[in-house]
Amino acid sequence: MxxxxxxxxxxxxxxxxxCPQKYYFSYIEEISPPVNEKIFLGVVFHATLEHYFNQKISGNEIKKQELVTLFCEKFRTLREEREIFWDSSQAEIEDRGISFIKYFENNLAPGITxxxxxxxxxxxxxxxxxxxxxxxxxxxxxxxxxxxxxxxxxxxxxxxxxxxxxxxxxxxxxxxxxxxxxxxxxxxxxxxxxxxxxxxxxxxxxxxxxxxxxxxxxxxxxxxxxxxGVFYKNESYICGFCEFNDICHQLKK
Ligand code: SF4
Missing domain, CATH: 3.90.320.10 (Lambda Exonuclease; Chain A)
Incomplete structure:
Protein backbone atom coordinates (compact mmCIF):
# COMPACT_ATOMS: atom_id res chain seq x y z
CA MET A 1 0.00 0.00 0.00
CA CYS A 19 -2.94 4.20 17.59
CA PRO A 20 -2.61 2.58 14.13
CA GLN A 21 -6.42 2.21 13.94
CA LYS A 22 -6.74 5.97 14.45
CA TYR A 23 -4.27 6.50 11.61
CA TYR A 24 -6.46 4.28 9.43
CA PHE A 25 -9.59 6.32 10.21
CA SER A 26 -7.80 9.66 9.67
CA TYR A 27 -5.59 9.02 6.66
CA ILE A 28 -6.87 5.94 4.84
CA GLU A 29 -10.61 6.40 5.33
CA GLU A 30 -10.17 10.20 5.56
CA ILE A 31 -12.94 10.51 8.13
CA SER A 32 -13.16 14.05 9.52
CA PRO A 33 -14.79 13.92 12.93
CA PRO A 34 -15.51 17.15 14.88
CA VAL A 35 -12.28 18.70 16.17
CA ASN A 36 -12.04 19.38 19.87
CA GLU A 37 -12.00 22.95 21.16
CA LYS A 38 -8.32 22.84 22.17
CA ILE A 39 -7.22 21.91 18.64
CA PHE A 40 -9.54 24.55 17.21
CA LEU A 41 -8.09 27.23 19.50
CA GLY A 42 -4.57 26.22 18.42
CA VAL A 43 -5.56 26.53 14.75
CA VAL A 44 -6.95 30.06 15.24
CA PHE A 45 -3.95 31.11 17.36
CA HIS A 46 -1.49 29.87 14.69
CA ALA A 47 -3.45 31.55 11.88
CA THR A 48 -3.33 34.87 13.80
CA LEU A 49 0.41 34.59 14.45
CA GLU A 50 1.02 33.70 10.81
CA HIS A 51 -0.65 36.95 9.77
CA TYR A 52 1.32 38.91 12.40
CA PHE A 53 4.71 37.50 11.35
CA ASN A 54 4.00 37.96 7.64
CA GLN A 55 3.18 41.61 8.30
CA LYS A 56 6.36 42.01 10.36
CA ILE A 57 8.48 40.38 7.61
CA SER A 58 6.95 42.83 5.12
CA GLY A 59 7.89 45.74 7.39
CA ASN A 60 4.34 46.49 8.59
CA GLU A 61 3.80 46.75 12.34
CA ILE A 62 0.38 45.73 13.62
CA LYS A 63 -1.09 48.22 16.09
CA LYS A 64 -2.18 47.22 19.60
CA GLN A 65 -5.65 45.66 19.70
CA GLU A 66 -5.50 44.89 15.94
CA LEU A 67 -4.21 41.41 16.64
CA VAL A 68 -7.01 40.69 19.11
CA THR A 69 -9.56 41.91 16.55
CA LEU A 70 -7.97 39.69 13.93
CA PHE A 71 -8.03 36.70 16.29
CA CYS A 72 -11.76 37.24 17.00
CA GLU A 73 -12.55 37.52 13.27
CA LYS A 74 -10.67 34.29 12.53
CA PHE A 75 -12.30 32.55 15.49
CA ARG A 76 -15.75 33.38 14.15
CA THR A 77 -14.96 32.56 10.51
CA LEU A 78 -13.13 29.30 11.13
CA ARG A 79 -15.73 27.92 13.54
CA GLU A 80 -18.23 27.97 10.66
CA GLU A 81 -15.92 25.92 8.46
CA ARG A 82 -15.88 22.69 10.42
CA GLU A 83 -17.70 20.93 13.17
CA ILE A 84 -16.21 21.53 16.62
CA PHE A 85 -16.77 19.56 19.79
CA TRP A 86 -17.22 22.19 22.53
CA ASP A 87 -16.51 21.01 26.06
CA SER A 88 -16.68 24.56 27.45
CA SER A 89 -18.68 27.55 26.28
CA GLN A 90 -17.48 29.11 23.02
CA ALA A 91 -17.13 32.48 24.80
CA GLU A 92 -14.79 30.90 27.34
CA ILE A 93 -12.57 29.45 24.61
CA GLU A 94 -12.54 32.73 22.70
CA ASP A 95 -11.58 34.56 25.93
CA ARG A 96 -8.73 32.14 26.52
CA GLY A 97 -7.49 32.76 22.99
CA ILE A 98 -7.66 36.53 23.48
CA SER A 99 -5.59 36.15 26.64
CA PHE A 100 -3.00 34.10 24.72
CA ILE A 101 -2.84 36.73 21.98
CA LYS A 102 -2.42 39.56 24.49
CA TYR A 103 0.33 37.63 26.27
CA PHE A 104 2.07 36.98 22.97
CA GLU A 105 1.76 40.62 21.90
CA ASN A 106 3.05 42.05 25.19
CA ASN A 107 5.69 39.53 26.18
CA LEU A 108 6.92 37.51 23.21
CA ALA A 109 6.41 39.44 19.97
CA PRO A 110 8.85 42.31 20.74
CA GLY A 111 11.79 39.87 21.03
CA ILE A 112 11.04 37.89 17.86
CA THR A 113 12.71 38.67 14.52
CA GLY A 229 -1.57 -2.41 6.03
CA VAL A 230 -0.91 -2.92 9.76
CA PHE A 231 -3.67 -0.99 11.53
CA TYR A 232 -4.42 -2.53 14.93
CA LYS A 233 -6.26 -0.89 17.79
CA ASN A 234 -4.07 0.44 20.56
CA GLU A 235 -6.71 0.51 23.27
CA SER A 236 -5.57 2.61 26.21
CA TYR A 237 -6.48 5.70 28.21
CA ILE A 238 -6.25 7.74 24.96
CA CYS A 239 -9.47 6.09 23.73
CA GLY A 240 -11.26 8.36 26.22
CA PHE A 241 -10.11 11.42 24.25
CA CYS A 242 -10.29 9.84 20.79
CA GLU A 243 -12.55 11.55 18.28
CA PHE A 244 -13.14 8.15 16.59
CA ASN A 245 -14.28 6.44 19.77
CA ASP A 246 -17.87 5.88 18.57
CA ILE A 247 -16.90 4.46 15.17
CA CYS A 248 -14.16 2.36 16.71
CA HIS A 249 -16.55 0.94 19.30
CA GLN A 250 -18.95 -0.13 16.54
CA LEU A 251 -16.14 -2.10 14.88
CA LYS A 252 -15.99 -4.39 17.89
CA LYS A 253 -19.49 -5.66 17.29
S1 SF4 B 1 -10.88 4.62 20.21
FE1 SF4 B 1 -8.88 3.91 20.93
S2 SF4 B 1 -8.47 2.06 19.72
FE2 SF4 B 1 -10.10 3.19 18.69
S3 SF4 B 1 -9.09 4.47 17.17
FE3 SF4 B 1 -9.33 5.69 19.01
S4 SF4 B 1 -7.44 5.43 20.15
FE4 SF4 B 1 -7.55 3.80 18.64
Whole structure:
Protein backbone atom coordinates (compact mmCIF):
# COMPACT_ATOMS: atom_id res chain seq x y z
CA MET A 1 0.00 0.00 0.00
CA UNK A 2 1.30 3.47 -0.89
CA UNK A 3 1.33 6.22 1.70
CA UNK A 4 -2.11 7.87 1.52
CA UNK A 5 -0.71 11.40 1.15
CA UNK A 6 2.36 10.37 -0.86
CA UNK A 7 4.65 11.52 1.98
CA UNK A 8 5.19 11.05 5.70
CA UNK A 9 4.97 13.83 8.30
CA UNK A 10 5.30 14.19 12.06
CA UNK A 11 1.57 14.41 12.45
CA UNK A 12 1.09 11.09 10.60
CA UNK A 13 3.86 9.44 12.63
CA UNK A 14 2.39 10.72 15.89
CA UNK A 15 -1.08 9.50 14.97
CA UNK A 16 0.26 6.07 13.99
CA UNK A 17 2.33 5.77 17.16
CA UNK A 18 -0.67 6.69 19.31
CA CYS A 19 -2.94 4.20 17.59
CA PRO A 20 -2.61 2.58 14.13
CA GLN A 21 -6.42 2.21 13.94
CA LYS A 22 -6.74 5.97 14.45
CA TYR A 23 -4.27 6.50 11.61
CA TYR A 24 -6.46 4.28 9.43
CA PHE A 25 -9.59 6.32 10.21
CA SER A 26 -7.80 9.66 9.67
CA TYR A 27 -5.59 9.02 6.66
CA ILE A 28 -6.87 5.94 4.84
CA GLU A 29 -10.61 6.40 5.33
CA GLU A 30 -10.17 10.20 5.56
CA ILE A 31 -12.94 10.51 8.13
CA SER A 32 -13.16 14.05 9.52
CA PRO A 33 -14.79 13.92 12.93
CA PRO A 34 -15.51 17.15 14.88
CA VAL A 35 -12.28 18.70 16.17
CA ASN A 36 -12.04 19.38 19.87
CA GLU A 37 -12.00 22.95 21.16
CA LYS A 38 -8.32 22.84 22.17
CA ILE A 39 -7.22 21.91 18.64
CA PHE A 40 -9.54 24.55 17.21
CA LEU A 41 -8.09 27.23 19.50
CA GLY A 42 -4.57 26.22 18.42
CA VAL A 43 -5.56 26.53 14.75
CA VAL A 44 -6.95 30.06 15.24
CA PHE A 45 -3.95 31.11 17.36
CA HIS A 46 -1.49 29.87 14.69
CA ALA A 47 -3.45 31.55 11.88
CA THR A 48 -3.33 34.87 13.80
CA LEU A 49 0.41 34.59 14.45
CA GLU A 50 1.02 33.70 10.81
CA HIS A 51 -0.65 36.95 9.77
CA TYR A 52 1.32 38.91 12.40
CA PHE A 53 4.71 37.50 11.35
CA ASN A 54 4.00 37.96 7.64
CA GLN A 55 3.18 41.61 8.30
CA LYS A 56 6.36 42.01 10.36
CA ILE A 57 8.48 40.38 7.61
CA SER A 58 6.95 42.83 5.12
CA GLY A 59 7.89 45.74 7.39
CA ASN A 60 4.34 46.49 8.59
CA GLU A 61 3.80 46.75 12.34
CA ILE A 62 0.38 45.73 13.62
CA LYS A 63 -1.09 48.22 16.09
CA LYS A 64 -2.18 47.22 19.60
CA GLN A 65 -5.65 45.66 19.70
CA GLU A 66 -5.50 44.89 15.94
CA LEU A 67 -4.21 41.41 16.64
CA VAL A 68 -7.01 40.69 19.11
CA THR A 69 -9.56 41.91 16.55
CA LEU A 70 -7.97 39.69 13.93
CA PHE A 71 -8.03 36.70 16.29
CA CYS A 72 -11.76 37.24 17.00
CA GLU A 73 -12.55 37.52 13.27
CA LYS A 74 -10.67 34.29 12.53
CA PHE A 75 -12.30 32.55 15.49
CA ARG A 76 -15.75 33.38 14.15
CA THR A 77 -14.96 32.56 10.51
CA LEU A 78 -13.13 29.30 11.13
CA ARG A 79 -15.73 27.92 13.54
CA GLU A 80 -18.23 27.97 10.66
CA GLU A 81 -15.92 25.92 8.46
CA ARG A 82 -15.88 22.69 10.42
CA GLU A 83 -17.70 20.93 13.17
CA ILE A 84 -16.21 21.53 16.62
CA PHE A 85 -16.77 19.56 19.79
CA TRP A 86 -17.22 22.19 22.53
CA ASP A 87 -16.51 21.01 26.06
CA SER A 88 -16.68 24.56 27.45
CA SER A 89 -18.68 27.55 26.28
CA GLN A 90 -17.48 29.11 23.02
CA ALA A 91 -17.13 32.48 24.80
CA GLU A 92 -14.79 30.90 27.34
CA ILE A 93 -12.57 29.45 24.61
CA GLU A 94 -12.54 32.73 22.70
CA ASP A 95 -11.58 34.56 25.93
CA ARG A 96 -8.73 32.14 26.52
CA GLY A 97 -7.49 32.76 22.99
CA ILE A 98 -7.66 36.53 23.48
CA SER A 99 -5.59 36.15 26.64
CA PHE A 100 -3.00 34.10 24.72
CA ILE A 101 -2.84 36.73 21.98
CA LYS A 102 -2.42 39.56 24.49
CA TYR A 103 0.33 37.63 26.27
CA PHE A 104 2.07 36.98 22.97
CA GLU A 105 1.76 40.62 21.90
CA ASN A 106 3.05 42.05 25.19
CA ASN A 107 5.69 39.53 26.18
CA LEU A 108 6.92 37.51 23.21
CA ALA A 109 6.41 39.44 19.97
CA PRO A 110 8.85 42.31 20.74
CA GLY A 111 11.79 39.87 21.03
CA ILE A 112 11.04 37.89 17.86
CA THR A 113 12.71 38.67 14.52
CA UNK A 114 10.90 36.49 11.96
CA UNK A 115 12.55 35.28 8.78
CA UNK A 116 10.08 32.61 7.62
CA UNK A 117 6.63 31.69 8.83
CA UNK A 118 4.64 28.49 8.28
CA UNK A 119 7.50 27.35 6.05
CA UNK A 120 6.79 24.08 4.28
CA UNK A 121 9.86 21.91 3.73
CA UNK A 122 10.15 18.55 2.07
CA UNK A 123 13.07 16.17 1.52
CA UNK A 124 13.49 12.72 0.02
CA UNK A 125 14.59 10.09 2.53
CA UNK A 126 16.48 7.74 0.22
CA UNK A 127 17.19 5.39 3.19
CA UNK A 128 13.46 4.80 3.66
CA UNK A 129 12.28 5.51 0.12
CA UNK A 130 9.80 8.16 1.19
CA UNK A 131 9.35 11.95 1.19
CA UNK A 132 9.35 13.65 4.58
CA UNK A 133 7.36 16.85 4.91
CA UNK A 134 6.92 19.42 7.68
CA UNK A 135 5.62 22.94 8.21
CA UNK A 136 7.76 25.05 10.54
CA UNK A 137 5.78 27.60 12.58
CA UNK A 138 8.59 30.14 12.71
CA UNK A 139 12.22 30.54 11.66
CA UNK A 140 13.94 33.62 13.06
CA UNK A 141 16.79 35.61 11.57
CA UNK A 142 19.31 33.72 13.73
CA UNK A 143 17.87 30.51 12.12
CA UNK A 144 16.30 29.34 15.36
CA UNK A 145 13.19 27.25 14.82
CA UNK A 146 10.18 27.73 17.08
CA UNK A 147 7.03 25.74 17.49
CA UNK A 148 4.17 27.40 19.40
CA UNK A 149 1.81 25.40 21.56
CA UNK A 150 -1.35 26.49 23.37
CA UNK A 151 -2.73 24.33 26.14
CA UNK A 152 -4.53 24.24 29.50
CA UNK A 153 -1.68 23.26 31.79
CA UNK A 154 2.09 23.26 32.07
CA UNK A 155 3.72 20.51 30.03
CA UNK A 156 5.18 17.56 31.88
CA UNK A 157 8.48 15.90 30.94
CA UNK A 158 6.64 13.07 29.19
CA UNK A 159 4.53 15.53 27.17
CA UNK A 160 7.76 17.27 26.19
CA UNK A 161 9.27 13.96 25.05
CA UNK A 162 6.36 13.42 22.65
CA UNK A 163 7.17 16.67 20.83
CA UNK A 164 10.91 16.01 20.74
CA UNK A 165 10.63 13.90 17.57
CA UNK A 166 8.72 16.73 15.88
CA UNK A 167 11.61 19.13 16.49
CA UNK A 168 14.24 16.56 15.39
CA UNK A 169 12.30 16.24 12.12
CA UNK A 170 12.15 20.04 11.71
CA UNK A 171 15.89 20.36 12.33
CA UNK A 172 16.61 17.63 9.79
CA UNK A 173 14.32 19.20 7.17
CA UNK A 174 15.86 22.63 7.75
CA UNK A 175 19.46 21.43 7.52
CA UNK A 176 18.77 19.34 4.44
CA UNK A 177 17.15 22.36 2.78
CA UNK A 178 19.53 25.13 3.84
CA UNK A 179 22.77 23.45 4.96
CA UNK A 180 24.17 22.28 8.28
CA UNK A 181 23.45 25.35 10.39
CA UNK A 182 22.64 23.55 13.65
CA UNK A 183 19.60 25.74 14.37
CA UNK A 184 18.40 26.34 17.93
CA UNK A 185 15.12 24.55 18.58
CA UNK A 186 12.52 26.12 20.84
CA UNK A 187 9.10 25.15 22.07
CA UNK A 188 7.11 28.18 23.24
CA UNK A 189 4.19 26.93 25.29
CA UNK A 190 1.39 29.22 26.44
CA UNK A 191 -1.02 27.75 28.95
CA UNK A 192 -3.98 29.06 30.86
CA UNK A 193 -6.76 27.72 32.97
CA UNK A 194 -8.70 29.87 33.73
CA UNK A 195 -8.27 32.11 30.73
CA UNK A 196 -7.08 35.28 32.47
CA UNK A 197 -4.04 33.72 34.04
CA UNK A 198 -1.69 32.97 31.12
CA UNK A 199 1.61 31.32 31.92
CA UNK A 200 4.55 30.56 29.67
CA UNK A 201 7.11 27.80 29.30
CA UNK A 202 10.06 27.97 26.95
CA UNK A 203 12.02 24.82 26.25
CA UNK A 204 15.26 24.54 24.30
CA UNK A 205 15.99 21.23 22.61
CA UNK A 206 19.31 19.99 21.36
CA UNK A 207 19.04 16.69 19.48
CA UNK A 208 22.21 14.78 18.59
CA UNK A 209 23.18 12.08 16.08
CA UNK A 210 21.62 9.35 18.20
CA UNK A 211 18.29 11.21 18.08
CA UNK A 212 18.64 11.46 14.32
CA UNK A 213 19.25 7.71 14.02
CA UNK A 214 16.20 7.13 16.21
CA UNK A 215 14.15 9.41 13.94
CA UNK A 216 15.07 7.31 10.90
CA UNK A 217 14.26 4.11 12.81
CA UNK A 218 10.80 5.39 13.79
CA UNK A 219 10.02 6.66 10.29
CA UNK A 220 11.13 3.35 8.79
CA UNK A 221 8.96 1.38 11.23
CA UNK A 222 5.86 3.52 10.68
CA UNK A 223 6.19 3.64 6.88
CA UNK A 224 6.78 -0.10 6.66
CA UNK A 225 3.73 -0.87 8.82
CA UNK A 226 1.49 1.48 6.84
CA UNK A 227 2.71 -0.06 3.59
CA UNK A 228 1.89 -3.53 4.91
CA GLY A 229 -1.57 -2.41 6.03
CA VAL A 230 -0.91 -2.92 9.76
CA PHE A 231 -3.67 -0.99 11.53
CA TYR A 232 -4.42 -2.53 14.93
CA LYS A 233 -6.26 -0.89 17.79
CA ASN A 234 -4.07 0.44 20.56
CA GLU A 235 -6.71 0.51 23.27
CA SER A 236 -5.57 2.61 26.21
CA TYR A 237 -6.48 5.70 28.21
CA ILE A 238 -6.25 7.74 24.96
CA CYS A 239 -9.47 6.09 23.73
CA GLY A 240 -11.26 8.36 26.22
CA PHE A 241 -10.11 11.42 24.25
CA CYS A 242 -10.29 9.84 20.79
CA GLU A 243 -12.55 11.55 18.28
CA PHE A 244 -13.14 8.15 16.59
CA ASN A 245 -14.28 6.44 19.77
CA ASP A 246 -17.87 5.88 18.57
CA ILE A 247 -16.90 4.46 15.17
CA CYS A 248 -14.16 2.36 16.71
CA HIS A 249 -16.55 0.94 19.30
CA GLN A 250 -18.95 -0.13 16.54
CA LEU A 251 -16.14 -2.10 14.88
CA LYS A 252 -15.99 -4.39 17.89
CA LYS A 253 -19.49 -5.66 17.29
S1 SF4 B 1 -10.88 4.62 20.21
FE1 SF4 B 1 -8.88 3.91 20.93
S2 SF4 B 1 -8.47 2.06 19.72
FE2 SF4 B 1 -10.10 3.19 18.69
S3 SF4 B 1 -9.09 4.47 17.17
FE3 SF4 B 1 -9.33 5.69 19.01
S4 SF4 B 1 -7.44 5.43 20.15
FE4 SF4 B 1 -7.55 3.80 18.64
Missing amino acids: DLPRGYISYSQINTYQN PLMVEKELEVELAEVGVRLKGILDLVEQDFSITDFKTTNAKWSGSRMKRSFLQMVIYKYLFEQSFGLINPKLKLKILYANPSKNVKYQEVFLNPDDIDLKQMFKIIHYVVENISK
